[in-house]
Amino acid sequence: MRLSLFIATAGVCASLLSGIARADPVPAAGAPPAEDPFESMNRGFYASHNGLDKTFFLPLAKLYRFLTPGFIGQAIHNGLVNLSEPVVIANDILQARFHRAGQDTLRLTANSTAGFLGIMDVATKAGLPHHDNDFGVTLGRWGVRPGPYLFVPLVGPTDVRDLFGEAADTFLNPLLYMRFPGHMTLEIASPIVSGLDTRYRSETQLQAILGDATDPYATLRSVYLQNREAMIHEDETAPALPQMEDEPSAPAPNQTAPAATPDHAAPATPDQTAPPAPSAAADATARAYADAAGDPDAPIATARACDLDGGVPATHGAYLASRD
Numbered sequence: 001m002r003l004s005l006f007i008a009t010a011g012v013c014a015s016l017l018s019g020i021a022r023a024d025p026v027p028a029a030g031a032p033p034a035e036d037p038f039e040s041m042n043r044g045f046y047a048s049h050n051g052l053d054k055t056f057f058l059p060l061a062k063l064y065r066f067l068t069p070g071f072i073g074q075a076i077h078n079g080l081v082n083l084s085e086p087v088v089i090a091n092d093i094l095q096a097r098f099h100r101a102g103q104d105t106l107r108l109t110a111n112s113t114a115g116f117l118g119i120m121d122v123a124t125k126a127g128l129p130h131h132d133n134d135f136g137v138t139l140g141r142w143g144v145r146p147g148p149y150l151f152v153p154l155v156g157p158t159d160v161r162d163l164f165g166e167a168a169d170t171f172l173n174p175l176l177y178m179r180f181p182g183h184m185t186l187e188i189a190s191p192i193v194s195g196l197d198t199r200y201r202s203e204t205q206l207q208a209i210l211g212d213a214t215d216p217y218a219t220l221r222s223v224y225l226q227n228r229e230a231m232i233h234e235d236e237t238a239p240a241l242p243q244m245e246d247e248p249s250a251p252a253p254n255q256t257a258p259a260a261t262p263d264h265a266a267p268a269t270p271d272q273t274a275p276p277a278p279s280a281a282a283d284a285t286a287r288a289y290a291d292a293a294g295d296p297d298a299p300i301a302t303a304r305a306c307d308l309d310g311g312v313p314a315t316h317g318a319y320l321a322s323r324d
Helices: 002-022 039-067 070-094 098-113 135-141 160-172 183-201 203-210 216-232 280-294 305-309 314-323
Strands: 149-152 156-159
Touching: 039 149, 039 183, 039 216, 070 098, 070 135, 070 160, 070 183, 135 160, 135 216, 149 160, 149 216, 156 160, 156 216, 183 203, 203 216
Parallel strands: none
Antiparallel strands: 149 156
């Protein structure tokens, strides 16, 4: 654990000092993003880190995976995750996420007992999955700004807040204060093995994110910053989207339209579902049509019912109803 503290502290000091030394005036047209004022320095560190990763770290991670196949590698991974649970619980409490702290405590207890010191992840199968948490998230939850984005060799993408948070997590780990046979070996070996395990397991995801990226550095920066913000605000309810302006809103079922005043009374709308009832004159006309149809010698009637009394003959109304 002291090794991770040393790397984090040395990294932030080197990054800030190098950034101040190399912070040359940049023309306005090529000004770096506001979240990455040391972009030139960070890109140099990123290129150096990629070179070391391809020639050193990734081959070591693959060798580690080759030496720990199947159940062995999974058991080591589960044990490393179980060692990180006390830091997760401590930050849950500091973030006032007490329900989650209780769940993570149950997870740690279950895996440390029924899971044989964490080499078996029985808690995930019981509905208690692991989630990452650190002091950088705690600081962000209480309003601390992230500060400049940094890419630190041996650490990777981070920012000033998260880099100091990583150093603070060392003091939250109870292993720092425990004394037992082999505790120094565990303190030194665990961050190294954890780094190799994480590097191998993240290879597929890194290739998916950066494989086809036009600017891998900018893509990695964006993904990192968005992921950190999501971790800080993950339990906050997303705001409801406003209703579209051009979408008509339906009136409530119990609301009625305001009554029209006598001066501005709306014209009555005829019922479109049924034809109007025929008048007596229309009935007589309809009978005349029927008699004419039965008597071929009768004169053809040319008058319409609507010409007689303004109505619609029953036969014509039935025809319109059949068309509707």
